Amino acid sequence: MPSARAGWPVLAALLILLTGSAGAGDPPLVLEATIPLPDVGGRIDHMAVDLAHDRLFVAELGNGTVDSIDITSRKRSSRITGLKEPQGIGYLPARDLIVVANAGDGSVRLYTATTLAQAGTVDLGEDADNVRVDATTGQVLVGYGAGGIAVIDPARPAKIADVALPAHPEGFHYDAATGRLYVNVPDRRQIDVLDRKTGQRVAAWSPPEMRSNFPMALDAAAGRVAIGYRNPARLTELSTADGAVTGSIPTCGDTDDIFFDAVRSRYYVSCGEGAVDVIDRTPEGLVHHDRIRTVSGARTSLFVPELDRLFVAARAGWFGGDATILVFRPTP
Template structure:
């Protein structure tokens, strides 16, 4: 990985959470949890182009290209707020009540899926906007992925040390996979074409790959500490795992299993990232330094 650019985020303090991309307008949206803001970044010009303020711990974020709409989920007040992409003006609010977290877009229906509360994934119609359904779980969901072709959601539920599998059509749980020796499963990546999911555990720090059909483990490898995002690069059959210790682990899937290719130094606390295959770039969010220095988005280009 080559560090291609550093995009400064002035006046951003505290933890930075997840990101989303608008390919049509070349924008990156950054949920700045500790700052109560969302920044819109002009990727080509490598600078901030706008800001949403007044949020309470924004952590999950998504983008609806058909509507040019940004979706922001906030932990502090349990809200899901929608904004017009062109102006960043408010376009509606859905109150979920508690710990609104990760956001995923259901591309088949145009609805928004948001994990929240003590155990549920809300189904939101952005056109109204309103919650139109709930997919129940037994504890708070962290990272999750939706395989549209299979009609399945794979959900990390760390408080129960398991991965729940839900049928999107019925909303019912159809499987639960766990390993008694693995804890704190937060990020997840999906390779739908190969029928695999990969889960990042923090205790012990490992990336575990498994078959999406039945949870059979196909690979397991040590990781950097305090992981919070993992992305799959289908072109190179490779995972990028960002960790709060200040590193990105590059892990290849090979015929012989998972192979650690490289460890890229980032910055302490830079645990969230987003790989955008259409741009062939990995964006890593680095929080402001304890002893000075602006927060920033680190832009990495795969060298091979």
């Protein structure tokens, strides 16, 4: 007899199709597929993509695993096990390496993506979190601990530098053109701006009455950095020149990822309440385009411009059912 769990991906897709868009007209995101993640329990964190080999890597924090997903066949192809709360993840195409940051033991582990053989470990002590890859140098940036961003040389592998922060960093981005790091520091209710070369803080921005700033998106071309706040739930856009607020708008609750779609001039805000908010940047300011229903707890996502797809991670249901990756196609 088929189990209830086996039917969860179909049920989740049906529910989203039926309840889908909270607005009128054609939705800005269309559910194209669901990719089942069998035997994945607990919270799912961040994702990374290997474009050359059509692979999606998923950090499954509550399960202690990373799954490698074949995007074309929409199936899991392999798995890394034995991890300690993996949350941040990155991919280095020049070396075919997966970088996994673990909250549980503070380690950053490197794996050859093709074989999933371990290629090294860098111990950061505690709470290794978000991962960013500096495409200009091939170095890896990892937020960690009570306040720092480690600079890792994957060739050794080893930590070669540290950027100090006043508290634990959450979402951050690096603008290679200006050499600046923009870092969410929610325990201080601020966004720190740092000079990557000197490690010195050049500014700290704190929009009033805003707390719990976790995700961030950077539109370097337009000179804008977007911050996702949880209390109150808002997307706030700042000028990278001076931190001036250029727009602010309410969003769905419990956001953990934000991405900017430069082609359509819109933001995708994924939220744990079970929605993705689509927000347009217009000459008149930020405008709420639509709210796309997902699944409760599906707060992490990855927008891949090269594929023109938004991947949303939906954890397993409380009463059974597989975790899934929801694949959305933006329109028009």
